[in-house]
Amino acid sequence: MLLKDRVTVVYGACGSVGGAIARAFAAEGAALHLAGKHHDRLALLAAELRGRGNTVYTGVVDATDGHEVNAYLQRVVNLSGRIDISFNLIGWQDVQDVALADMDVEDFLRPIRIAMQSQFLTAAAAARSMRRQGSGVILFLTATPAGKAYAGVGGFGPACSAVEAFSRNLAAELGPSGIRVITLRSAGSPDSAVFRNAIAAGGSEIQAALDRIVNDTMLKRMPLLSEIADAAVFAASDRASAITGSTLNLTCGTTRD
Structure with a gap:
């Protein structure tokens, strides 16, 4: 098992991406602390x-609140002795499909603020614990607007870049x-909740938007949740021990500007 007994914290574990990550980490033997x-x-x-035989703890945590994050991670250390992996997957409450010139400033800033505040708080708190033990892995998740300009993504694109x-x-x-x-x-996963809901809603506009995403990739498809989760397992494992400060492109080859 690639992650046997690795103490892993997953924020936003209730979401479809967080759940897929948690299940993949569990399958590789991680000891899980699920937060949401x-x-x-x-x-x-x-x-x-x-x-399935996994060690799992849960905690209700607001990942944008520094006091809650710090107290929660102290409980994790008290229970498990260390933190080996931290992955923040909470939603950013972004508004899309509105032109930037017509967007309310709060709708633009909200995803940037939530993303940066929560990612900073959870990563910094994990780092303080990991420094004491001299090891650890901190993972982040972004999307294609971090590397390519798109219209209609509001503050989500700047948040990914940040x-x-x-x-x-x-x-x-x-x-x-x-x-x-x-x-x-x-590049977004067609089996995630947001895309499943959009597909269920139907309509020519939804299909046209999905077609644009697919046609913008080299593989002419979108990555599945299982593929994102498998990459996360690899990145967190010793098999990726020489990789840091890098972004793994899991977009099925989305073209860049």
Whole structure:
């Protein structure tokens, strides 16, 4: 098992991406601490994974609140003794399909603020623990607007770019302490909740938007959740021990400007 007994914290574990990541980490033997805002949904996922023999703890945490994050990670260390992997996958509450010139400033700034505040708080708190043990992996997730200009993505595109820049700077600081920092860049997954809901809603506009995403990739398809999760397992494992300060392109070959 690639992650046997690695103490892993997943924020936003209730979402479709977070759930896929948690299941993949569990399959590779990680000891999981699942965090989110919805106790009932966390409990369901935890029960599923415990039924497979995994060690799983849950915690209701607001990942944008520094006091909550710090207190939560102290509980993790008290229970498991260390933190080996941290992955923040909370939603950014972004508004899209509105022209920037017509967008309310709060709708533009919200995803940038949520992304940077939560990613900074959770990564910095994990880093402080990991420095004491001299090892660890911090993972981030972004999307294609971090590397290519798109119309109608609002503040989501700048937020993705900011997260990738932050991850590189963090990697430069933490490398001497034996801590690796890696970003996974996705193109959106057709089996994730947001795309499943859009497809279920139907309509020519939805299909046209999906076609544009697919046609913008070299493989002419979008990455599945399982592919994102498999890459996350690899990035967190010792098989990626020479990788840090990098963004893994999981977009099925989305073209760049």
